[in-house]
Amino acid sequence: xxxxxxxxxxxxxxxxxxxxxxxxxxxxxxxxxxxxxxxxxxxxxxxxxxxxxxxxxxxxxxxxxxxxxxxxxxxxxxxxxxxxxxxxxxxxxxxxxxxxxxxxxxxxxxxxxxxxxxxxxxxxxxxxxxxxxxxxxxxxxxxxxxxxxxxxxxxxxxxxxxxxxxxxxxxxxxxxxxxxxxxxxxxxxxxxxxxxxxxxxxxxxxxxxxxxxxx
Numbered sequence: 353x354x355x356x357x358x359x360x361x362x363x364x365x366x367x368x369x370x371x372x373x374x375x376x377x378x379x380x381x382x383x384x385x386x387x388x389x390x391x392x393x394x395x396x397x398x399x400x401x402x403x404x405x406x407x408x409x410x411x412x413x414x415x416x417x418x419x420x421x422x423x424x425x426x427x428x429x430x431x432x433x434x435x436x437x438x439x440x441x442x443x444x445x446x447x448x449x450x451x452x453x454x455x456x457x458x459x460x461x462x463x464x465x466x467x468x469x470x471x472x473x474x475x476x477x478x479x480x481x482x483x484x485x486x487x488x489x490x491x492x493x494x495x496x497x498x499x500x501x502x503x504x505x506x507x508x509x510x511x512x513x514x515x516x517x518x519x520x521x522x523x524x525x526x527x528x529x530x531x532x533x534x535x536x537x538x539x540x541x542x543x544x545x546x547x548x549x550x551x552x553x554x555x556x557x558x559x560x561x562x563x564x565x566x567x
Contacts, residue, residue, distance in 0.1 A: 363422025393435040440532040494529035
């Protein structure tokens with residue numbers, strides 16, 4: 353099989369990156385791989401590409417994934433995030449840009465199916481057991497807010513960040529980095545219990561986190 357970049361550009365569209373493997377659902381943009389990210393990726397173990405020929409995309413193939421202005425378009429986001437977790441090597445990072453839920457951009461595009469806020473990453477990082485992840489999860493290593501002109505004015509006037517975040521149209525987007533980490537033995541033990549209908553997580557596994565019940 354042929355070699356290909358170890359960095360993945362999801363939803364590449366018009367933002368094609370020469371030094372990445374580019375994936376998009378629309379062949380119009382001529383991505384390296386055409387695929388629906390609502391379904392497990394890759395759809396086939398072997399893919400035929402115009403730039404690299406025949407390639408084999410396996411779990412742990414990528415050191416970096418970029419998802420710029422794409423996750424808000426994906427109805428089945430859990431499947432997409434599961435694919436990303438599988439495709440990353442341990443320690444690999446996923447760089448994300450998404451619209452903030454109080455921004456104009458969140459819902460002006462009719463193809464958007466969701467918006468995001470600072471708690472939108474909880475299930476992929478802290479509450480991963482709900483998704484049935486038994487080997488690895490994400491760790492949130494970076495979360496930055498892209499302020500609008502209104503937000504910049506409020507910031508310059510000394511308004512605190514929490515108030516800015518709660519002000520409609522003050523924040524345009526979030527820039528997020530998630531790192532793939534392997535589960536500890538304690539975390540694996542809890543996931544096994546959860547999948548067997550354990551009622552509450554051991555408090556010592558998740559200090560300071562709420563005890564969640566499996567319905």
